[in-house]
Amino acid sequence: MGPKSSSGFYLSRTSATFLSLLLAALILVIIILGALYARTTPPQWSHHICDTSTSLENITDPTGRPGVWNNPRLPQNLVPLHYDLELWPRMQADDEGNYLFSGQVNITISCVEVTDIVLLHSVQLNFSYVGLRLLGNKSEMDQNMESHGTHYKLYAIDKSTLQESKAYKHLQDPTYDIPGGNISTKSVWTFENHSYVVLELSEELVAGNLYLLELNYTGFMRQNSALFITHYKDFNEDKAVVASFLEPENARAVYPCFDEPALKATFKIRLVHNSSYVALSNMPAVAVSEREDKDGSVWTVTTFNTTPKMSTYITAFVICDFDYVNITERGNEIRIWARKEFVQKGFTNLALSIAGPLLAYMEDLFNVSYPLQKTDFVALPDLDVEAMENWGLITFIEEALIYDPKKKLRNSKFRTSLIFSHEIAHQWFGNLVTMKWWTDLWLNEGFASYMEYFGVTFLDSKLNRDELFTMHNLQPIFESDVGAHSNSVSLKKDLYEVDSSYMFNEFTYDKGSALVRMLSSFLTEKLFIKGISSYLKTFSFSNVDQDDLWNHLQMFIDQQDEVQLPTTLRHIMQSWTFQRGIPLLTLNTTTGKVAKEMFKTDNTDNITSDSNHSWIVPVTWMKNGIEQTSLWLDSKSKVFPLMTTAADEWIVLNINVTGYYRTNYNKENWNRLAKQLETNPKAITTVNRIQLIEDAFTLARYGYNEYGTALHLTKYLEKEDEINVWYTVLKHVMSSDYPLVTYTNFPLFKKYILKRINPIYQRYANIIRTNFDEAEDDYFIQAHIELILKTACSFGLQDCLQLAHELYATWMKNCSWDVIPESIRDPICCYAIANGGENEWEFAWEMVNKTEDMEIDFLFYAMSCSKEPWLLHRYLQYSLDMDKFSAFTLFHDIIKHEIGRHIAWEFLKENWQRIKDIFGPRATVDFYNVLLPIFASKATSDLQFQEIQLFINTTMNENQRERVLELVENKRRKCLGWTSKINDEILNWLQSNIDEAQI
Numbered sequence: 001m002g003p004k005s006s007s008g009f010y011l012s013r014t015s016a017t018f019l020s021l022l023l024a025a026l027i028l029v030i031i032i033l034g035a036l037y038a039r040t041t042p043p044q045w046s047h048h049i050c051d052t053s054t055s056l057e058n059i060t061d062p063t064g065r066p067g068v069w070n071n072p073r074l075p076q077n078l079v080p081l082h083y084d085l086e087l088w089p090r091m092q093a094d095d096e097g098n099y100l101f102s103g104q105v106n107i108t109i110s111c112v113e114v115t116d117i118v119l120l121h122s123v124q125l126n127f128s129y130v131g132l133r134l135l136g137n138k139s140e141m142d143q144n145m146e147s148h149g150t151h152y153k154l155y156a157i158d159k160s161t162l163q164e165s166k167a168y169k170h171l172q173d174p175t176y177d178i179p180g181g182n183i184s185t186k187s188v189w190t191f192e193n194h195s196y197v198v199l200e201l202s203e204e205l206v207a208g209n210l211y212l213l214e215l216n217y218t219g220f221m222r223q224n225s226a227l228f229i230t231h232y233k234d235f236n237e238d239k240a241v242v243a244s245f246l247e248p249e250n251a252r253a254v255y256p257c258f259d260e261p262a263l264k265a266t267f268k269i270r271l272v273h274n275s276s277y278v279a280l281s282n283m284p285a286v287a288v289s290e291r292e293d294k295d296g297s298v299w300t301v302t303t304f305n306t307t308p309k310m311s312t313y314i315t316a317f318v319i320c321d322f323d324y325v326n327i328t329e330r331g332n333e334i335r336i337w338a339r340k341e342f343v344q345k346g347f348t349n350l351a352l353s354i355a356g357p358l359l360a361y362m363e364d365l366f367n368v369s370y371p372l373q374k375t376d377f378v379a380l381p382d383l384d385v386e387a388m389e390n391w392g393l394i395t396f397i398e399e400a401l402i403y404d405p406k407k408k409l410r411n412s413k414f415r416t417s418l419i420f421s422h423e424i425a426h427q428w429f430g431n432l433v434t435m436k437w438w439t440d441l442w443l444n445e446g447f448a449s450y451m452e453y454f455g456v457t458f459l460d461s462k463l464n465r466d467e468l469f470t471m472h473n474l475q476p477i478f479e480s481d482v483g484a485h486s487n488s489v490s491l492k493k494d495l496y497e498v499d500s501s502y503m504f505n506e507f508t509y510d511k512g513s514a515l516v517r518m519l520s521s522f523l524t525e526k527l528f529i530k531g532i533s534s535y536l537k538t539f540s541f542s543n544v545d546q547d548d549l550w551n552h553l554q555m556f557i558d559q560q561d562e563v564q565l566p567t568t569l570r571h572i573m574q575s576w577t578f579q580r581g582i583p584l585l586t587l588n589t590t591t592g593k594v595a596k597e598m599f600k601t602d603n604t605d606n607i608t609s610d611s612n613h614s615w616i617v618p619v620t621w622m623k624n625g626i627e628q629t630s631l632w633l634d635s636k637s638k639v640f641p642l643m644t645t646a647a648d649e650w651i652v653l654n655i656n657v658t659g660y661y662r663t664n665y666n667k668e669n670w671n672r673l674a675k676q677l678e679t680n681p682k683a684i685t686t687v688n689r690i691q692l693i694e695d696a697f698t699l700a701r702y703g704y705n706e707y708g709t710a711l712h713l714t715k716y717l718e719k720e721d722e723i724n725v726w727y728t729v730l731k732h733v734m735s736s737d738y739p740l741v742t743y744t745n746f747p748l749f750k751k752y753i754l755k756r757i758n759p760i761y762q763r764y765a766n767i768i769r770t771n772f773d774e775a776e777d778d779y780f781i782q783a784h785i786e787l788i789l790k791t792a793c794s795f796g797l798q799d800c801l802q803l804a805h806e807l808y809a810t811w812m813k814n815c816s817w818d819v820i821p822e823s824i825r826d827p828i829c830c831y832a833i834a835n836g837g838e839n840e841w842e843f844a845w846e847m848v849n850k851t852e853d854m855e856i857d858f859l860f861y862a863m864s865c866s867k868e869p870w871l872l873h874r875y876l877q878y879s880l881d882m883d884k885f886s887a888f889t890l891f892h893d894i895i896k897h898e899i900g901r902h903i904a905w906e907f908l909k910e911n912w913q914r915i916k917d918i919f920g921p922r923a924t925v926d927f928y929n930v931l932l933p934i935f936a937s938k939a940t941s942d943l944q945f946q947e948i949q950l951f952i953n954t955t956m957n958e959n960q961r962e963r964v965l966e967l968v969e970n971k972r973r974k975c976l977g978w979t980s981k982i983n984d985e986i987l988n989w990l991q992s993n994i995d996e997a998q999i
């Protein structure tokens with residue numbers, strides 16, 4: 001599925017702030033609903049099974065006896081070959097307000113091992129008929145079927161020789177009745193632990209025979225369920241759309257099936273729907289007919305072409321009243337679907353302009369033909385993820401697909417390009433070649449995530465792929481891949497008891513793609529692309545584990561001399577995919593010794609059970625700006641005589657950070673790097689400048705180095721014109737979690753930073769004042785300019801404050817939302833209000849109340865920046881008339897600011913009973929859980945801290961108090977420890993270096 005929203009593009013501040021609260025509430029609701037559902041709607045068996053007339057009750061594990069159903073994986077004795085599936089969703093609610101769907105599926109299965117039990121998946125489906133029939137002996141088909149393990153490539157059947165086959169006739173036309181006996185059934189029941197339907201048969205199924213499993217059933221559509229209905233407005237009319245989202249294991253909630261990714265089959269799908277709606281599925285529609293129901297209503301039946309062999313989780317269904325724009329690229333019809341209003345306004349044009357070129361580009365890059373004749377891209381008003389790669393029917397949440405040129409949502413062009421690239425890459429990585437089991441999900445997601453960067457840089461050649469990957473992928477995953485919560489990319493064991501959705505995490509996506517990038521780098525891109533192209537061809541319509549990938553690439557490595565590896569590719573890559581954490585390489589340029597260890601942020605992180613730190617590390621490096629022959633580090637440490645330096649020489653490891661590791665150096669080398677940056681920064685690549693700073697600050701934060709080492713690297717910054725380098729520096733300097741600027745060092749830091757930031761600030765201020773539209777499509781400026789402005793204004797740069805005043809005053813004059821570009825609204829409005837008065841504040845409040853627009857979080861934040869105590873106090877009063885989420889956000893914003901924090905503390909003390917009365921005791925505890933630790937972290941004396949403890953003790957009952965006190969104390973301890981650690985270190989460094997730095 002698509003890039004997760006945690007990549008942070010558009011989670012609003014409100015959303016982000018309440019995520020934890022919402023999550024807790026959501027879990028509770030799910031538990032309650034789950035319990036209610038389980039109690040009220042047991043599956044029903046309404047009538048006969050096969051040739052028995054016994055009415056069957058739903059029984060869960062009727063005897064408690066153990067059996068194959070205890071295994072969470074399906075037995076491999078039956079293999080589905082083909083599904084003939086009809087779905088009929090009712091878009092009108094029944095008398096009880098439920099949206100029903102009915103279904104009928106005939107599954108052709110091949111018996112490969114004798115059995116008297118049929119197991120398949122089903123969840124929350126109510127069956128009205130279950131039958132099993134013998135189709136015939138498959139030997140008549142064998143000579144024409146290509147065997148691959150236990151799976152059969154039906155698509156590869158030589159059809160001409162089979163046309164007389166009865167089984168084949170049935171596959172082509174399910175109404176063709178094959179003579180053959182029914183298989184009688186002893187019992188049919190569900191085993192809910194593993195979502196199984198169990199058919200216990202009176203006779204054994206014979207290996208070598210084909211059988212037809214027939215099931216009729218009903219289910220309910222719900223919000224966020226596998227098949228769901230969403231109501232929305234189009235041109236002010238009420239509309240509804242039905243869509244599916246089946247990854248990882250939700251196909252079983254729409255149709256009973258063998259719901260494992262390796263059990264690929266072909267699918268012939270029919271959708272029954274109202275004639276005014278359009279039905280879409282993976283393949284093009286091939287027939288449309290009518291059907292009359294028992295009430296005399298006429299329905300449309302749309303039948304789709306048979307799919308290639310594919311996994312259940314990428315089957316897809318949409319029934320909608322959308323419009324579309326289309327184009328044909330290389331014989332592939334591309335349609336972009338959205339609500340009619342959006343299509344008419346041209347919001348689908350961006351998607352239409354990129355979909356075809358991206359499909360053609362990836363087809364050429366992988367050198368594997370796209371196997372489908374049509375591809376639909378559908379913008380849904382509701383979807384749990386940003387996008388889902390269903391083969392031939394890719395679904396998106398609307399915000400990820402539509403583009404309103406007037407609204408200019410921040411980064412939306414870039415974001416749409418990125419998501420489209422990801423989903424289109426999945427058509428090969430995931431849909432054509434699929435992982436055997438979810439533990440190797442990274443073979444889908446890691447590759448699709450890496451290919452995103454090929455796609456976006458193909459669409460926008462100004463973007464540097466390495467720089468983009470470093471900023472967008474490596475920085476966040478390097479930060480996350482530490483401590484006990486980090487995971488390995490792949491798991492050696494099956495996910496027996498773990499929900500398969502567990503694998504959809506940042507390690508699968510971001511670390512997975514970083515490892516693919518490292519692989520591509522040490523193989524060379526040429527060999528890598530050649531190898532994966534062959535891998536995609538070899539395993540088309542089939543499944544793989546990572547060994548298949550390594551062994552396949554190894555063949556290409558063995559055929560050439562240019563790239564030499566120290567051991568097998570499998571050995572190298574398994575040292576990365578099965579280990580969590582990130583290595584730290586430390587080079588001593590005096591001795592040439594490189595040592596390897598796990599990078600730790602906490603001494604208590606001693607978990608080594610799944611990790612022996614045995615990464616085999618490709619070491620690229622440069623000396624004095626000249627790239628050297630790369631080396632391998634396959635032991636804990638190694639001496640490389642070439643890596644010693646003379647007095648004026650320096651070394652940088654990990655060129656362009658293609659290796660998945662951090663680097664540290666002896667002090668001499670750090671100092672020489674700092675000196676080199678001061679004389680000629682461009683001798684070191686932009687990506688390496690970014691990473692040197694990123695590593696130096698991170699190593700200082702966790703005690704590997706002193707802050708002086710990191711700060712030394714910033715002395716040259718007056719000469720730095722790359723916004724990504726600046727962003728990386730400021731991300732550390734302005735961090736709110738690990739703040740470097742304190743009351744004590746503020747005046748020195750101010751002098752130090754303002755002198756250096758002024759040139760780059762002036763450059764962007766000039767662009768903002770003259771023509772910011774030109775920067776509209778520059779992703780890096782849009783993403784990072786906010787931090788430059790925020791830093792300049794917060795250190796009091798006069799021109800920055802003036803700029804904020806100018807833009808805000810113009811906005812107040814003409815009330816046009818376009819005056820302040822979206823990417824700089826936060827700092828501009830905040831500092832305009834902070835340095836303005838009542839009029840500026842009132843204008844913001846007026847705009848908040850005047851607009852229905854959801855994107856007004858920045859105004860709520862801006863109003864909290866006021867330095868007028870009475871305005872802040874009144875703002876807090878207003879919060880009591882808001883919903884609890886808005887009120888909470890408002891408090892949270894206000895206490896980020898010095899003056900606001902004092903006002904909010906007094907207000908909270910005075911009004912805690914009122915707050916409790918208005919928002920309820922539960923909400924109050926949530927408030928306190930989050931807000932009080934922040935107050936505690938900012939307490940500058942024991943007296944203040946004791947006051948907070950007293951407040952907790954007097955306002956909360958004993959049960960609630962314990963948790964909040966613990967949070968408050970932890971936060972206080974961490975902050976005190978942090979401040980005392982850095983205070984002297986940074987102050988001393990600034991004092992020794994400020995003279996030469998002064999303006």
Ligand SMILES: [Zn+2]
Nearest residue numbers: 001002445448
């Ligand atoms: Zn994906």
